[in-house]
Amino acid sequence: MFAAERHRLIGALVDAQGRVTVGELAGKFDITKETVRRDLAVLEEQGTLRRVHGGAVAAGKASTSEQSLGTRQLQRHEEKLRIARAALALVPTGAASAVIDAGTTTELLAELLTAEPDGRHDQLLVITHAVPIAYRVSTASKLQLEMVGGRVRGLTSASIGAATLEQFAALRPDIAFIGANGIHASFGLSTPDSLEAAVKTAIVRSARRVVALIDSSKFDEETLVRFAGLEEIDTVITDSKPAGALAEALEQADVEVVLA
Incomplete structure (x- = not known):
């Protein structure tokens, strides 16, 4: 699987679940945890998600974000x-x-x-x-x-x-x-x-x-x-x-x- 496709699927998972873990993604895509972390870094830079300890959450889930x-x-x-x-x-x-x-x-x-x-x-x-x-x-x-x-x-x-x-x-x-x-x-x-x-x-x-x-x-x-x-x-x-x-x-x- 190309990295771009994997990034799209990771983004979709975060949108659906709200949170993903490094271990979960490594197992799902059969890749190393180091590769997962690199993927998450790329997606965070793009604004797709936000990295947290052990994984990532949706970009809108910052600790100070609040809806009207x-x-x-x-x-x-x-x-x-x-x-x-x-x-x-x-x-x-x-x-x-x-x-x-x-x-x-x-x-x-x-x-x-x-x-x-x-x-x-x-x-x-x-x-x-x-x-x-x-x-x-x-x-x-x-x-x-x-x-x-x-x-x-x-x-x-x-x-x-x-x-x-x-x-x-x-x-x-x-x-x-x-x-x-x-x-x-x-x-x-x-x-x-x-x-x-x-x-x-x-x-x-x-x-x-x-x-x-x-x-x-x-x-x-x-x-x-x-x-x-x-x-x-x-x-x-x-x-x-x-x-x-x-x-x-x-x-x-x-x-x-x-x-x-």
Whole structure:
């Protein structure tokens, strides 16, 4: 096989799988690992992929890359909706408080809350720093809303900064529903932006119970800033069963995994 054809196939594999390893490619194409590394170097120079330890990932998977809220709302909608429905069952009834973090799956949870029949969550106080979620909750007269303010980050429409952190530090909600850009066995939960990460850390530390809403595309991903270890999370709701090192780490950290 000519190198150009092999490069095309490697690029297609990275696009399909998101990640490839040197060993995997060496076996698939019956070439040495040194040849694989040279191929990856060429493809990285062309912008097709990005080399990481042991292999390569798609070029768009840099640790600081982050898509807009609108773009993410179009991705994996059915999986996120199933996760949100499973999360709805964990929202406490009676006089209770719940933080809903910024994100597309958490926004679906807020939407489901507003659509519920009157009575079930009439005494629920929803706390959020996300403008879209606050707007949704504000349209439902049966729900109480506390908006945590600060400087709003345009990409996520969420409050960030010292004022936001101070307000969350003064709260002790019954439960928090958070999102993440990645969940990894050793690195924990992460997000690309340091200011967003600081807010997520504050939410995790404030809540009596922490539930992470994470679809399976985030498994084994490490973005730039770690905001929580697995041991700080009580429950992960996802659409597919974790496997390998991540599954083992979740079990060791005594994290409940709920499949939606």
